[in-house]
Amino acid sequence: MVDYKTLPVYKVNATEPTRASIIKRTIVFVLSVIALFFGAASFLNEWGVGKEVQGKVSVPVSEIFGAFTSPEGPKDPDSLCPLVEKLDPSKYSYNKHTLHKILHDNKFKKESRKKLLGAVRVPTEVYDDMLNPNSTHKVRELFRLEPRWKPFSQFHKYLRKTFPLVHKHLKVEKINKFALVYTWKGTTDKKPIFLAAHQDVVPVQKETIDQWTYPPFKGGYDGEYLYGRGVSDCKNLLIGLLETIELLLKEREFKPERTIILGFGYDEESAGTGAGEIAKHLLKRYGPDSIAQIIDEGNGAYETVEGVNFVLPATGEKGYLDSLIELKTPGGHSSVPPDHTSIGILAQLISKIEDVQFESILTNSNPVLGQLQCIAEHSRYVSKDLKQDILKAHLNPESNKKVIGYLDKSGGKYLVTTSQAVDIIFGGAKSNALPEFASVLVDHRIAIEESVSVVSEKVLGQIKEVAEKFGLGIIYDGQELIAPTAKGYFNYTLVEPLEPAPITPINDATWNLFGGALRYLYEDLVNPGKNETFVVAPYISTGNTDTKSYWDLTRHIYRYEPGLPSKESHIHSVDERLLFDGHFTIIAFYYYYLQVVDKLGDEFFAS
Numbered sequence: 298m299v300d301y302k303t304l305p306v307y308k309v310n311a312t313e314p315t316r317a318s319i320i321k322r323t324i325v326f327v328l329s330v331i332a333l334f335f336g337a338a339s340f341l342n343e344w345g346v347g348k349e350v351q352g353k354v355s356v357p358v359s360e361i362f363g364a365f366t367s368p369e370g371p372k373d374p375d376s377l378c379p380l381v382e383k384l385d386p387s388k389y390s391y392n393k394h395t396l397h398k399i400l401h402d403n404k405f406k407k408e409s410r411k412k413l414l415g416a417v418r419v420p421t422e423v424y425d426d427m428l429n430p431n432s433t434h435k436v437r438e439l440f441r442l443e444p445r446w447k448p449f450s451q452f453h454k455y456l457r458k459t460f461p462l463v464h465k466h467l468k469v470e471k472i473n474k475f476a477l478v479y480t481w482k483g484t485t486d487k488k489p490i491f492l493a494a495h496q497d498v499v500p501v502q503k504e505t506i507d508q509w510t511y512p513p514f515k516g517g518y519d520g521e522y523l524y525g526r527g528v529s530d531c532k533n534l535l536i537g538l539l540e541t542i543e544l545l546l547k548e549r550e551f552k553p554e555r556t557i558i559l560g561f562g563y564d565e566e567s568a569g570t571g572a573g574e575i576a577k578h579l580l581k582r583y584g585p586d587s588i589a590q591i592i593d594e595g596n597g598a599y600e601t602v603e604g605v606n607f608v609l610p611a612t613g614e615k616g617y618l619d620s621l622i623e624l625k626t627p628g629g630h631s632s633v634p635p636d637h638t639s640i641g642i643l644a645q646l647i648s649k650i651e652d653v654q655f656e657s658i659l660t661n662s663n664p665v666l667g668q669l670q671c672i673a674e675h676s677r678y679v680s681k682d683l684k685q686d687i688l689k690a691h692l693n694p695e696s697n698k699k700v701i702g703y704l705d706k707s708g709g710k711y712l713v714t715t716s717q718a719v720d721i722i723f724g725g726a727k728s729n730a731l732p733e734f735a736s737v738l739v740d741h742r743i744a745i746e747e748s749v750s751v752v753s754e755k756v757l758g759q760i761k762e763v764a765e766k767f768g769l770g771i772i773y774d775g776q777e778l779i780a781p782t783a784k785g786y787f788n789y790t791l792v793e794p795l796e797p798a799p800i801t802p803i804n805d806a807t808w809n810l811f812g813g814a815l816r817y818l819y820e821d822l823v824n825p826g827k828n829e830t831f832v833v834a835p836y837i838s839t840g841n842t843d844t845k846s847y848w849d850l851t852r853h854i855y856r857y858e859p860g861l862p863s864k865e866s867h868i869h870s871v872d873e874r875l876l877f878d879g880h881f882t883i884i885a886f887y888y889y890y891l892q893v894v895d896k897l898g899d900e901f902f903a904s
C-alpha cells in the first residue's frame with residue numbers, strides 16, 4: 298500500500314488562510330452588501346414599481362409613511378415585520394448634556410480625532426504567516442522570532458496612555474499575549490454585556506503607498522473623512538468603545554450593576570485565534586450562555602432601500618469551507634503519456650463540480666427573508682404581486698420560487714445559495730515530465746440552511762465518480778476511503794470548515810431593546826425634527842467576523858456598528874476612510890445604551 302503520509306503533497310497553505318483568501322472574503326462580503334441593496338432595489342423595480350431617481354429608486358420618506366395609519370408603520374397584528382418600539386433612554390439615568398457634547402462639541406470631536414489617529418499610527422498589521430503568539434516563547438523571544446507582533450505591544454501602551462481611567466478602574470487582561478479583555482465589574486450578578494472589536498488591520502501593500510491621499514499609518518483628515526489603515530475596520534469601533542467607557546468613568550455617576558466586558562482580538566483579519574482565546578477565557582469565567590448580548594463589528598449605519606430607512610444588524614453569517622483537492626499520479630516521460638494526466642483528470646473533476654451548482658434555498662430562518670418581508674411591508678413601492686410573494690414565501694413553494702428567481706436575477710443569489718468558486722490551481726513542473734501532482738482549491742460560503750457536510754458530501758460524491766472512472770484511490774480528510782492504487786489517488790482536505798452561524802433570534806426582547814435604542818439614535822439624535830422612521834431588520838453577512846468564536850457565549854449576537862451613511866469607505870484597500878461625524882454615533886449610542894442595559898433585568902436577555 299502506498300503510504301500517502303510519506304508522499305510529498307503539494308501544499309496550498311492547508312492550515313492557514315492565505316492573505317489573498319482573506320482579502321477575497323472581504324471583497325465578497327462588501328460586494329454582497331452592495332448587491333443586496335442595489336439588487337433589492339433593482340429587482341423590485343423590475344416588477345414595475347418605484348421611480349428611478351438618478352439610477353436609484355427613491356421617494357421622500359414622508360410620502361411612504363403617509364401610506365400607513367401612523368408613523369409607527371403597519372399595526373397589523375399579523376405583521377411579519379413589526380416596528381420595534383423606540384426606546385427613550387431618558388427614562389434611565391443618563392446625561393443629556395453629555396450626549397449633546399459627544400455629537401456636537403467641536404473640542405470633544407477634535408480630541409476624539411487625535412485619539413483615533415493615534416491608534417491608526419500604530420501599524421498593527423497582521424499577516425497569515427505570523428508565528429502564533431501562543432507559542433511557548435516569552436514575549437521578548439517572540440519579538441525576536443516574530444517582530445511583526447511588536448506593534449501590538451506599542452498599541453497596548455498607546456491605549457494605556459490614551460485611556461488612563463479605563464486602565465485604572467477596569468480589570469485589564471492580556472489573553473494569549475495580545476488579545477485584550479477589559480472588565481468593568483458590575484455590582485450584581487446580572488449577565489454581562491460584551492462589546493467586541495479587533496486591534497489588527499490588513500497590511501498595506503508597499504507598492505500602493507504612493508496612491509494614498511495621506512500615508513496609511515500617519516492618517517489625515519480632509520474636513521469630512523478621516524483616512525488611514527484601520528480607521529474604519531475597525532479601530533474606530535475599538536477607540537469609540539474605550540472613549541465611551543472613559544467618559545462614563547470621568548463623569549463618576551455611573552456605577553454598573555451589570556458587568557461590562559470589552560474584548561479585542563489581534564488577528565480578526567487572519568486566523569481569528571485571538572477571539573478564539575478570548576472565547577475560551579470568557580467561557581471558563583462565566584460559562585456557556587452566560588452573556589446578555591454580544592455586539593461586534595459588522596454592518597453599519599443605515600441605508601435607504603425602496604424609500605425606507607433600514608438599520609440592518611447582521612443576525613447571521615454564512616458558513617465557510619475551502620475544499621482542497623490534490624491528485625497524485627505516477628510520473629514519467631511526456632513522450633509516452635497516459636490518455637489523461639493528473640491535470641486532465643482534475644480538469645474533468647473541476648468541470649463536474651461547476652456543472653452542479655448548489656440550489657438556492659430561502660426559508661424563514663434566513664435573515665434575508667426577514668429583510669425582504671420588512672421591505673415588502675414598509676415600502677409602498679413594492680408591487681402587489683411581489684409583496685404577496687414575499688409575504689407568502691415561507692409558506693407557499695410557488696411564491697418562494699418566484700422570490701428566489703428575482704434574487705437570482707438581481708445579484709442577490711449568494712445570500713440564499715452556497716457558493717463554489719474554483720480559485721487556486723496548481724499542477725505540472727516541466728514540459729517533458731508528466732505532472733505527478735495537481736491540486737485545486739474551491740472556496741465555498743455555505744448558505745444558512747446547509748452545512749459543511751452538505752458541501753463536502755457533494756464534492757466528495759463528484760470526486761468518487763472521477764476516481765471510479767480512472768481507478769484512483771481517495772483519502773478524505775485524513776481517512777482512507779479507497780486505498781490508493783498504482784494509478785494514484787485523490788486527497789481531499791477540508792480547510793477552515795465553519796458551519797453557518799446560529800441565527801440570532803429577532804422578535805424577542807433583546808432585539809426590540811437593541812433596535813429600539815438604535816431608532817432613538819437615528820430618529821431623535823441624528824435626524825431630530827425630521828419625523829423619519831427607521832425600520833430595524835435582520836441581515837446576513839456573507840463573510841465572517843470574530844463572532845464566529847463567540848457562539849457558545851450567547852444567542853444574542855449582533856454584528857453592527859452605529860454610523861452615518863457615507864461614500865465608499867475603501868475597507869482593506871487604498872485610502873481606507875471614515876466619515877468622521879459617524880464616529881460620534883458609536884460613542885453616543887453606547888453612552889446611553891450601556892446605562893439602559895444596566896438598569897434592565899435579565900429577562901431582556903433570556904436565552
Ligand SMILES: [Zn+2]
Nearest residue numbers: 530531565594
Ligand atoms: Zn474588521
